[in-house]
Amino acid sequence: MREPTPEEIRDGAIYRSLGLSDSEYERVVEKLGRLPNYVEAGIFGVLWSEHCSYKSSKVHLRRFPTTGPQVLQGPGENAGVVDIGDGWAVAFKMESHNHPSAVEPYQGAATGVGGILRDIFTMGARPIAFLDSLRFGPLDDARTRYLFAQVVAGIGGYGNCVGIPTVGGEVQFSPTYRQNPLVNAMCVGILPAHGIVRGEAKGVGNPVFVVGARTGRDGIHGATFASAEDPEEKERSAVQVGDPFLGKLLMEACLELIATGAVVGIQDMGAAGLTSSSAEMASRAGGGIELVLDRVPVRETGMTPYEMMLSESQERMLVVLERGKEEVAFAIFRRYGLEVADVGRVTDDGMLRLLWHGEVVAEIPVRALVDEAPVYERPVGPPVSSKRASIPEPSHLAEAWLSLMRHPNIADKSWVYRQYDTMVRAQTALGPGMDAALVKVPDLDKAVAMATDGNARYVRLNPRKGGAIAVAEAARNVAAVGARPLAITNCLNFGNPEKPAVMRQLSDAIDGMAEACRALDTPVVSGNVSLYNESRGQDIDPTPIVGCVGVLDGIFRRMPSAPREARGLKLVILGREDDDLDGSLFAELACGEPVGDAPYLDLAAERRLHELLQRIAAERAAVAVHDVSEGGLAVAIAEMAIGAGCGASLAAPDGVRPAGWLFSEAQGRAIAAVSPDALDALLHLARALDVPARVAGEFTDAPCLEVSFAGDLVRVSLADLEEAYRTAIPSLLRQDAVDSRATL
Amino acid sequence: MRWAVVVFPGSNCDRDAEQAIRLVTGDAVDLVWHDAEDLSAYDAIVLPGGFSYGDYLRAGAIARFSPVVRAVAREAERGKPVIGICNGFQILTEAGLLPGALLANHHLQFRCEIAKLRVETNDSPFTRLYQPGEVIRIPIAHGEGRYHAEPEVLDELRRDGRVAFRYVENPNGSVDDIAGILNARRNVLGLMPHPERAVIDWMGSEDGIRMFQSIRAHVEEGQTHA
Numbered sequence: 001m002r003e004p005t006p007e008e009i010r011d012g013a014i015y016r017s018l019g020l021s022d023s024e025y026e027r028v029v030e031k032l033g034r035l036p037n038y039v040e041a042g043i044f045g046v047l048w049s050e051h052c053s054y055k056s057s058k059v060h061l062r063r064f065p066t067t068g069p070q071v072l073q074g075p076g077e078n079a080g081v082v083d084i085g086d087g088w089a090v091a092f093k094m095e096s097h098n099h100p101s102a103v104e105p106y107q108g109a110a111t112g113v114g115g116i117l118r119d120i121f122t123m124g125a126r127p128i129a130f131l132d133s134l135r136f137g138p139l140d141d142a143r144t145r146y147l148f149a150q151v152v153a154g155i156g157g158y159g160n161c162v163g164i165p166t167v168g169g170e171v172q173f174s175p176t177y178r179q180n181p182l183v184n185a186m187c188v189g190i191l192p193a194h195g196i197v198r199g200e201a202k203g204v205g206n207p208v209f210v211v212g213a214r215t216g217r218d219g220i221h222g223a224t225f226a227s228a229e230d231p232e233e234k235e236r237s238a239v240q241v242g243d244p245f246l247g248k249l250l251m252e253a254c255l256e257l258i259a260t261g262a263v264v265g266i267q268d269m270g271a272a273g274l275t276s277s278s279a280e281m282a283s284r285a286g287g288g289i290e291l292v293l294d295r296v297p298v299r300e301t302g303m304t305p306y307e308m309m310l311s312e313s314q315e316r317m318l319v320v321l322e323r324g325k326e327e328v329a330f331a332i333f334r335r336y337g338l339e340v341a342d343v344g345r346v347t348d349d350g351m352l353r354l355l356w357h358g359e360v361v362a363e364i365p366v367r368a369l370v371d372e373a374p375v376y377e378r379p380v381g382p383p384v385s386s387k388r389a390s391i392p393e394p395s396h397l398a399e400a401w402l403s404l405m406r407h408p409n410i411a412d413k414s415w416v417y418r419q420y421d422t423m424v425r426a427q428t429a430l431g432p433g434m435d436a437a438l439v440k441v442p443d444l445d446k447a448v449a450m451a452t453d454g455n456a457r458y459v460r461l462n463p464r465k466g467g468a469i470a471v472a473e474a475a476r477n478v479a480a481v482g483a484r485p486l487a488i489t490n491c492l493n494f495g496n497p498e499k500p501a502v503m504r505q506l507s508d509a510i511d512g513m514a515e516a517c518r519a520l521d522t523p524v525v526s527g528n529v530s531l532y533n534e535s536r537g538q539d540i541d542p543t544p545i546v547g548c549v550g551v552l553d554g555i556f557r558r559m560p561s562a563p564r565e566a567r568g569l570k571l572v573i574l575g576r577e578d579d580d581l582d583g584s585l586f587a588e589l590a591c592g593e594p595v596g597d598a599p600y601l602d603l604a605a606e607r608r609l610h611e612l613l614q615r616i617a618a619e620r621a622a623v624a625v626h627d628v629s630e631g632g633l634a635v636a637i638a639e640m641a642i643g644a645g646c647g648a649s650l651a652a653p654d655g656v657r658p659a660g661w662l663f664s665e666a667q668g669r670a671i672a673a674v675s676p677d678a679l680d681a682l683l684h685l686a687r688a689l690d691v692p693a694r695v696a697g698e699f700t701d702a703p704c705l706e707v708s709f710a711g712d713l714v715r716v717s718l719a720d721l722e723e724a725y726r727t728a729i730p731s732l733l734r735q736d737a738v739d740s741r742a743t744l
Numbered sequence: 745m746r747w748a749v750v751v752f753p754g755s756n757c758d759r760d761a762e763q764a765i766r767l768v769t770g771d772a773v774d775l776v777w778h779d780a781e782d783l784s785a786y787d788a789i790v791l792p793g794g795f796s797y798g799d800y801l802r803a804g805a806i807a808r809f810s811p812v813v814r815a816v817a818r819e820a821e822r823g824k825p826v827i828g829i830c831n832g833f834q835i836l837t838e839a840g841l842l843p844g845a846l847l848a849n850h851h852l853q854f855r856c857e858i859a860k861l862r863v864e865t866n867d868s869p870f871t872r873l874y875q876p877g878e879v880i881r882i883p884i885a886h887g888e889g890r891y892h893a894e895p896e897v898l899d900e901l902r903r904d905g906r907v908a909f910r911y912v913e914n915p916n917g918s919v920d921d922i923a924g925i926l927n928a929r930r931n932v933l934g935l936m937p938h939p940e941r942a943v944i945d946w947m948g949s950e951d952g953i954r955m956f957q958s959i960r961a962h963v964e965e966g967q968t969h970a
Contacts, residue, residue, distance in 0.1 A: 160795070161756075244795070245754050337753065418857050422885075423941050426760035
């Protein structure tokens with residue numbers, strides 16, 4: 001097939017099929033001072049895609065706080081890096097793989113994991129953990145069950161094989177994701193604080209190498225595809241296929257090579273493959289790069305420069321080496337059986353220049369591609385005003401309690417995480433099912449805490465407060481295990497940015513997140529934006545996901561979410577007791593849709609609570625601490641009781657509405673299980689930090705949970721709660737085998 | 745004493761085994777690359793867990809052709825203790841050093857959790873510090889851990905007390921709940937569970953400690969006798 005000429009691209013508006021709008025095409029012509037050829041137009045198309053350029057979100061992302069004494073590397077690199085003390089640092093980032101996972105769930109999820117893994121080790125960090133934040137439609141739908149099962153299998157398939165434990169994350173189900181599931185993968189790595197490697201193509205004349213897999217025709221247009229509506233109408237070939245074995249070898253070889261000091265710059269060839277990696281590395285160094293495409297190892301004959309530049313074949317790295325150190329690298333790659341090819345060199349003329357059969361087939365100023373990509377101030381609609389809701393009081397509180405325990409958002413997720421190797425590397429001190437995961441730093445008495453969170457219902461009802469809650473909850477989870485929250489990464493999953501209402505959600509959610517980040521001293525160090533999460537004109541509910549990382553000094557201070565031996569322990573409610581059901585899951589179930597405002601949030605009180613939780617862990621003033629989140633106090637208490645295998649008895653304060661007290665999702669709260677002799681110490685700490693604390697009850701020998709409300713008693717059997725909690729997801733998935741065949 | 749932990753391309757529990765052995769025994773541990781042809785310098789050999797060669801084709805099916813596997817067989821013949829954990833167990837069966845095979849879990853999913861195991865014999869270099877019948881907690885993490893063998897092989901294993909561990913609750917459909925077996929000479933153990941993940945309190949179990957201590961005690965005793 002003959003490629004269209006520059007004139008044909010212009011006259012036939014062929015650039016549109018490459019992802020460029022009319023005005024963007026004009027901008028390209030202006031930047032180049034001539035008409036782009038097909039390769040050049042394709043390169044602009046992918047690099048100026050929403051996925052690569054952040055053109056709709058950039059002006060808003062600038063409002064995130066990104067600095068602090070703990071920040072060693074903020075946004076703009078392959079991952080953010082924070083200091084954890086004693087000469088060590090943590091690199092972390094989260095990224096979405098929503099669109100590919102909607103089309104080919106196993107490979108979509110697997111390559112999401114592989115991609116974020118490479119972003120971490122290219123920083124010079126040894127990956128120590130994965131977390132995954134997943135969103136699906138309700139499980140009553142056969143296609144959803146297929147997507148869910150295959151995404152989980154894909155995450156495990158990649159993560160288990162590369163030998164990095166998947167230690168946390170969350171899964172939620174809502175009709176809003178029926179056509180548009182979300183797969184956000186986070187990776188965390190550790191590195192010496194002075195050992196950060198950047199993705200820079202520095203040093204004129206330094207050689208540039210492609211390492212790892214050969215370049216094939218898979219994944220061409222992946223980045224533009226991710227930025228388009230209705231991925232189902234797109235071709236499956238835009239989805240890449242992962243090879244975790246090769247990914248593992250590449251990781252080991254690159255870490256070994258980085259340790260030799262021969263690497264000048266290194267970057268994963270992720271979205272937009274060779275195009276984005278070469279242009280971004282040159283851009284960061286303020287220089288240029290020249291590639292001889294004839295030398296790129298390819299999987300099949302007849303590949304054109306266009307295909308090579310746009311391929312998203314997985315497990316490939318672009319590496320700039322210090323001239324003269326090539327042999328060091330070759331020896332390492334040979335040992336791992338990895339292919340390496342010298343494909344070009346670093347230049348100082350600021351151009352991305354591609355040669356093919358001795359001819360220049362593309363020559364583009366790097367600045368035009370990266371720094372001068374379009375930035376849009378898209379129209380932002382009027383603010384969302386939340387309405388007061390009247391929520392019917394349930395006739396049977398025990399039944400409502402059970403139905404919440406049975407709700408897939410709350411129910412036990414071990415069906416998911418027991419398919420993940422959560423313990424490989426043998427450093428997992430707290431794994432999935434806890435408020436946050438805790439992974440030890442080898443040879444140090446120090447651990448990294450990590451959690452993801454994000455509740456779209458809150459953001460839909462009140463984007464600003466909902467955004468702030470996402471940060472507050474993730475940080476609270478980290479504090480609950482005793483760690484100090486340090487910084488966050490995020491994935492902003494939103495609908496079509498060309499709609500002003502969606503831009504309003506994005507803008508407000510960012511403001512709320514920024515506010516919480518400042519209040520909690522957890523700056524944003526990395527992240528990703530996924531827009532156009534819509535199907536057939538219907539946008540998803542706004543879903544910013546936050547990944548928070550913290551540090552715990554002294555592994556013995558780790559605080560589990562449930563006590564192992566609970567009899568006789570007192571239950572202390574930390575934070576404000578509330579009976580408002582705004583934004584709660586209970587209210588959604590009662591009214592058939594999310595209602596009211598987002599739940600109560602006070603960021604100053606939240607920060608005091610987080611400090612208290614760290615002090616409680618440091619002084620061993622509690623045996624277990626559990627954060628109060630979806631489903632409210634009732635669910636938090638039940639989860640602790642199920643974990644401990646022990647009943648409990650509590651009393652609510654006088655005058656509260658029972659359903660409200662049980663199921664309110666007011667923020668800034670946790671429950672501590674405290675031995676009687678530590679009670680005074682705990683209450684003293686709480687007073688000193690001005691956090692409300694009330695001894696609300698205790699664990700008992702009775703096989704039930706009891707809550708008394710000024711004379712009225714709500715009682716649920718522990719066995720019923722546990723049955724509802726443990727069997728909900730497996731029983732929804734029971735029909736699988738047959739269904740998945742039917743939908744394939 | 746000196747331990748070898750063999751590293752195949754795709755092994756991913758090699759460092760875990762190394763760190764557990766160092767912690768438990770204080771001995772010297774070398775990570776030995778799969779192209780090594782001589783392991784005679786080592787007193788005990790560990791084939792660690794992971795996905796050697798991506799488990800492509802079949803778990804362990806490619807790794808068995810690595811040069812180091814011949815060296816492992818040679819040292820096993822000399823009576824040295826060889827322990828294959830998870831993928832290491834799969835490689836040992838593929839290489840014919842242990843009978844039977846590891847098939848895909850009957851539920852077709854990967855399964856990771858702390859499993860309860862019954863120690864069936866303490867007559868081996870690997871289990872001498874356990875009590876027979878004792879129940880221990882050791883993590884499992886595998887997709888192909890369903891032990892299978894022909895009836896006559898199973899009879900022989902049972903008759904000779906070569907079933908080292910059984911699952912208390914079978915997580916993968918293994919025949920006769922088998923989690924680990926010994927060779928006829930009792931110096932080669934293959935097991936799906938990961939003792940190296942159960943050696944410190946914060947791991948959730950310390951029941952793996954005695955497996956490494958047992959091996960050490962066995963080797964030390966041999967050296968004293970010699």
